[in-house]
Amino acid sequence: xxxxxxxxxxxxxxxxxxxxxxxxxxxxxxxxxxxxxxxxxxxxxxxxxxxxxxxxxxxxxxxxxxxxxxxxxxxxxxxxxxxxxxxxxxxxxxxxxxxxxxxxxxxxxxxxxxxxxxxxxxxxxxxxxxxxxxxxxxxxxxxxxxxxxxxxxxxxxxxxxxxxxxxxxxxxxxxxxxxxxxxxxxxxxxxxxxxxxxxxxxxxxxxxxxxxxxxxxxxxxxxxxxxxxxxxxxxxxxxxxxxxxxxxxx
Amino acid sequence: xxxxxxxxxxxxxxxxxxxxxxxxxxxxxxxxxxxxxxxxxxxxxxxxxxxxxxxxxxxxxxxxxxxxxxxxxxxxxxxxxxxxxxxxxxxxxxxxxxxxxxxxxxxxxxxxxxxxxxxxxxxxxxxxxxxxxxxxxxxxxxxxxxxxxxxxxxxxxxxxxxxxxxxxxxxxxxxxxxxxxxxxxxxxxxxxxxxxxxxxxxxxxxxxxxxxxxxxxxxxxxxxxxxxxxxxxxxxxxxxxxxxxxxxxxxxxxxxx
Numbered sequence: 001x002x003x004x005x006x007x008x009x010x011x012x013x014x015x016x017x018x019x020x021x022x023x024x025x026x027x028x029x030x031x032x033x034x035x036x037x038x039x040x041x042x043x044x045x046x047x048x049x050x051x052x053x054x055x056x057x058x059x060x061x062x063x064x065x066x067x068x069x070x071x072x073x074x075x076x077x078x079x080x081x082x083x084x085x086x087x088x089x090x091x092x093x094x095x096x097x098x099x100x101x102x103x104x105x106x107x108x109x110x111x112x113x114x115x116x117x118x119x120x121x122x123x124x125x126x127x128x129x130x131x132x133x134x135x136x137x138x139x140x141x142x143x144x145x146x147x148x149x150x151x152x153x154x155x156x157x158x159x160x161x162x163x164x165x166x167x168x169x170x171x172x173x174x175x176x177x178x179x180x181x182x183x184x185x186x187x188x189x190x191x192x193x194x195x196x197x198x199x200x201x202x203x204x205x206x207x208x209x210x211x212x213x214x215x216x217x218x219x220x221x222x223x224x225x226x227x228x229x230x231x232x233x234x235x236x237x238x239x240x241x242x243x244x245x246x247x248x249x250x
Numbered sequence: 251x252x253x254x255x256x257x258x259x260x261x262x263x264x265x266x267x268x269x270x271x272x273x274x275x276x277x278x279x280x281x282x283x284x285x286x287x288x289x290x291x292x293x294x295x296x297x298x299x300x301x302x303x304x305x306x307x308x309x310x311x312x313x314x315x316x317x318x319x320x321x322x323x324x325x326x327x328x329x330x331x332x333x334x335x336x337x338x339x340x341x342x343x344x345x346x347x348x349x350x351x352x353x354x355x356x357x358x359x360x361x362x363x364x365x366x367x368x369x370x371x372x373x374x375x376x377x378x379x380x381x382x383x384x385x386x387x388x389x390x391x392x393x394x395x396x397x398x399x400x401x402x403x404x405x406x407x408x409x410x411x412x413x414x415x416x417x418x419x420x421x422x423x424x425x426x427x428x429x430x431x432x433x434x435x436x437x438x439x440x441x442x443x444x445x446x447x448x449x450x451x452x453x454x455x456x457x458x459x460x461x462x463x464x465x466x467x468x469x470x471x472x473x474x475x476x477x478x479x480x481x482x483x484x485x486x487x488x489x490x491x492x493x494x495x496x497x498x499x500x501x502x503x504x505x506x507x
Binding site: 051070071072074076078086087088098101102145149 | 411417426430
């Protein structure tokens with residue numbers, strides 16, 4: 001297994017927010033993690049990224065124990081819901097940021113960034129400042145900045161949460177394409193059921209600090225606790241004209 | 251208000267604001283301008299040439315003031331920025347922030363008197379180092395309070411992002427935090443420089459007359475009723491702030507548009 005999480009736990013003020021986390025993920029796959037706000041998804045991602053420390057447990061990435069490694073040494077990039085583009089840098093410099101940090105030759109940086117701009121459908125926008133871009137474009141630049149440095153693991157914390165539905169659909173497709181193209185291994189956290197099903201090769205459900213990873217999408221769909229059945233019932237009832245007031249998703 | 255009268259009013263207001271400064275320059279170039287003469291008998295740079303002479307020590311005071319204020323401004327701004335970050339992440343930051351107001355509870359003269367015992371023991375009483383440290387103790391808390399508004403959750407997210415992108419501490423500061431705080435750093439430097447530049451009470455106690463900054467010199471000339479030298483030293487006193495104001499306007503406010 002490429003990523004192995006063993007017995008990770010974390011508490012804030014005596015309240016356990018992540019409880020005995022155990023799961024693994026193969027290389028080049030995406031694990032979608034579905035869960036309500038405050039269920040411990042962000043804390044889990046931050047522990048894996050090295051931005052928070054766990055009280056117990058171990059993290060193995062590519063057979064290497066990274067539990068005590070600093071965030072900058074893990075080659076694991078954490079992406080927020082906000083695009084967090086550096087406002088003092090233009091599109092080119094934002095995407096090239098990680099490459100400049102790694103002190104790559106300027107020629108290599110230019111070539112890589114230009115290829116990335118093409119992949120992101122942002123050719124010709126390289127000189128623009130972040131405040132000149134739309135929400136979708138900013139999020140694309142944010143992806144490009146993360147993927148260009150070839151991270152071992154990409155951690156996405158509701159990255160499309162602030163986008164409108166049309167832009168969100170476009171971004172989902174773009175992310176799928178980029179994942180395949182750059183062989184990205186990722187954990188994709190969302191509270192959107194449809195997005196979790198679309199984005200993940202594997203799906204997990206997080207509730208009150210516990211994560212359950214399903215063996216298959218069918219198992220996930222058939223589990224009444226995931227809310228998929230409720231969702232199907234909702235649309236069926238809507239079609240037949242029945243009352244839909246009591247329907248609840250997860 | 252009609253456009254014409256508004257224009258006249260604005261011109262009048264501008265003259266009113268700039269008149270004291272223009273008058274200071276005129277006074278500094280007219281060494282023998284006494285009542286009831288409407289115009290000075292001599293008008294020229296004679297007085298200014300005395301700056302270069304050692305007897306008044308004005309040039310020396312100007313350079314000392316510049317050295318002290320630049321040191322206080324740079325050190326307070328840099329330390330204020332770095333320490334305010336540590337304060338933001340400290341679990342007891344509310345209490346620690348409260349302590350930063352302590353130097354302002356006391357009048358500078360009283361504060362200076364309290365410090366003088368320790369400065370005397372450390373052997374920095376009556377020298378430039380002592381004055382720099384004393385002024386730093388006033389300017390540094392100001393910088394801490396000033397930068398406390400810079401740190402927030404978004405800046406923390408930027409810091410985390412740089413770390414996961416592979417950036418070390420130095421790269422985090424040089425490539426992200428300093429550029430993000432550029433305007434604030436410039437303003438803070440400007441303010442702490444001014445605090446130091448116009449500081450009188452604390453400097454006169456810690457400097458005990460041995461460290462004669464330009465502000466001290468201005469007071470001396472005024473006490474001696476030497477208006478002409480007073481005017482020159484005042485001109486020198488307002489020159490660096492005017493220059494900094496120009497730099498601030500050109501770079502800080504331009505960046506904000």
